[in-house]
Amino acid sequence: MKPSPDERREARRTLATSAYSADMIRSLEQPFLDDGVPLMRIAAGSLASVADVMLTQAGMEPAEARIVLLAGAGNNGGDGLYASADLAGHGADVTVVATGRSLHQGGLDALLRAGGVVTALDPQAAIPGCEAPTGPDQASEELDQAVDLCRQADLIIDAMTGIGLKGALRGIPAALAAELGMESGLPDRPAWHYPAGQNGPLVLAVDTPSGVDIDEGTLPGAYIPADVTVTMGAMKPCLMLPPSAYVCGRIVLVDFGFDTSALVPSVSCMNAEDCAGLLRAPRVDDTKYSRGVVGLVTGSALYHGAGLLSSRAAASGNVGMIRYCGPEQVGNLILQELPETVLGRGRVESWVLGSGVPTRQAQEAAGPEGQDGQRDLIADILNRQAADLDEDDAAADPPVVADAGALDLLPDRLGPRTVLTPHAGEMAALLNSHGENVDGDQVMAEPLRWAVRACQLTGATILLKGAITLVVGEDGTDRPRVMTTGFGPAWLSTAGSGDVLSGTIGAMLAQNAGPIQDDATLMVDLTAAAAFLHGLAGSLASGGRQTGWEQPLIFDPRKPQDFADLVAEDNQPEGQGVVAGHMGQPIRAGQVADALPRAIGLVMSRAEGAAEQIDQSIQDGDDASQFFENSSLWF
């Protein structure tokens, strides 16, 4: 039976937001290969079509383009060879640089038939019809020439390695990548993309940028940052995880029609539809209590503002009430802006602890001025949670968000109903207090590894902040559940933004108190949903389009499509140096909290099928709605 439009939309959403390990990808491919489905030809046709769109959008004539294919010896190179044969067949000037000792035979034959030229860089290469360098000197000369050729090209297609990569790139691929791209680390450039192809060739990566670690999402060595990555069949973790996802450019996902129903994704991405499903809709019989109450032990005698920011976010996060516990000056500050706040302890459905509360060290350094009782209260709440765990009554106490100053007060054993929200530096301190030896830079270089480790060591749900935020926690299986979200702009890295996040998570947990009691695995989704809303609120506040991550464009190989804005939006001569897309404006943390109701309303109204209402506000020139529609958050 033909799937309904709703089923098709659902399938596309699952495809775009679920990533599978290299081994799982192979298991998804196998039945197709067994049935003789020509996956490589389909992959190549899609690649050629995207290359055509990229060149055209960058103002070039594909039939006159100079294209260099960097082709490895595996099937990734094979994809590239067939695609290049297509492009050469349409008139492009194609040179293949063979980076290994052989080339995919069928792809090579097709390429040569279409008039492409092959250069081998490895003296040991045995490629029919192509002479290998005779020794190291000639090899090094050929390498230099290949680099020059690439620099003069209009388009580089990077097909050195895909899911067959083992470790960091080595040998010739590593040397080429270091010359043409990065030797290590992230490129030093603004978060928004400059129009691609203006300062050098366009770069199209096949399946993944060669050299990024497929399953861990790290950058273990040299690689070439891509403008566009065309990925085959399904998403791989490296296309969603930080830091590798930052170097993939726009992602185009070729839909082979894989059946993923039997697999649990390695990584999932929070998205608007799932987030909408986790927001509690108000009811006719609601009271302020039934909508959830957030208790906050945030802010301190040393840092007043964090108390206000976390409260502002919690109060704006779709709950019935907030209770604030803290020093009188902070309470007064909060009441001035949020007169609806209730001061002091009482029944709550979630706790937000520690934002703007000093660490032990900072408190000691401050002397008597830092003694305000906040740390004692936090320790008390956390210890009660631990006691519940010991008594096998983990759901007895409300779920907790432990941020900043709460992170050095954690009891030995925590459960998934406690969320820890460290940034990289706090994560390093947390890990080191459990016997590891890492610094913040190492955490940033291997975020997945360290977030998983922190989850194992503490038992808590872990949120590791960044342009792409990672959430790791219990899945009810022996594997952790890993979710990402990266829909916020880089403008979000501003003081107090994390305080707004902790309040947002607190609100998300409070409105879902019942479901959390029944199912602790929901904690990952709810935490990621809060981070998603925080990012969206940041985008609405900044008015820009730049985000840490963008959903892939799905390419149906049966009916090749054009994509608007795949590369440069502005490649006219007068546009030189102008950023592509709309970068928006700087924001303060308070503005993010204030944009939260708008973000929630947009997400919920869309989920309720009130698309006409949004359409109307677009016609009325509502910028926020327009942004939201354009931001490809929906399927």
Ligand SMILES: NC(=O)C1=CN([C@@H]2O[C@H](COP(=O)(O)OP(=O)(O)OC[C@H]3O[C@@H](n4cnc5c(N)ncnc54)[C@H](OP(=O)(O)O)[C@@H]3O)[C@@H](O)[C@H]2O)[C@@H](O)CC1
């Ligand atoms: N099967 C199909 O029909 C379909 C497959 N598809 C495509 O196949 C790709 C997977 O192909 P694959 O399995 O052949 O591996 P692949 O990514 O080309 O890598 C192997 C090559 O990399 C090299 N290499 C490895 N590590 C290295 C290092 N550290 N440093 C340097 N070199 C290193 C390794 O060299 P070697 O170790 O052998 O010397 C070998 O040459 C997949 O990503 C997708 O694009 C799709 O089109 C769907 C249909």
Ligand SMILES: Nc1ncnc2c1ncn2[C@@H]1O[C@H](COP(=O)(O)OP(=O)(O)O)[C@@H](O)[C@H]1O
């Ligand atoms: N480059 C970035 N792009 C997008 N979001 C970011 C970026 N850097 C930080 N953020 C987000 O901003 C917030 C910063 O939190 P945090 O470091 O705790 O700030 P603070 O302690 O000042 O409140 C987090 O939600 C994080 O995910």
Ligand SMILES: [K+]
């Ligand atoms: K590649």
